[in-house]
Amino acid sequence: MKQLTKAEEDIMQILWNLGEGNVASIVEEFPDPKPAYNTVSTIVRILENKEFVDYRKEGRGHIYFPRIKKTDYSNQTLTKVMDGYFQGSFKSMVSFFMKKNDISISEMEAIMQEINKEDTK
DSSP states (O other): OOOOOHHHHHHHHHHHHHSSBOHHHHHHHSOSSOOOHHHHHHHHHHHHHTTSEEEEEETTEEEEEESSOHHHHHHHHHHHHHHHHHTTOHHHHHHHHHHHTTOOHHHHHHHHHHHHHHHTO
């Protein structure tokens, strides 16, 4: 799976939240100052070429929707970070974030409880 630029990822986050939308509805989701319609349209076409986005015709326009699930992209990105910066060690990555973010043991226990809860679903 290809990596996204910051601008591409911003648009994908909006599409993942919306589920689908035309360029105008994507622009509307940005905070002020909003990017230009043509800029968003160009990035959406790049995402289409990268096979992250597809569309269906609706009237004279297009409705765009994600082809890639957010969880799939998140997993791939996290794996790349873990491999690139932590030699593939989840333990090293978690340890780094614990130290960097000054996470207490009780917060870590709460995180572990959430993970365990997810595993039982």
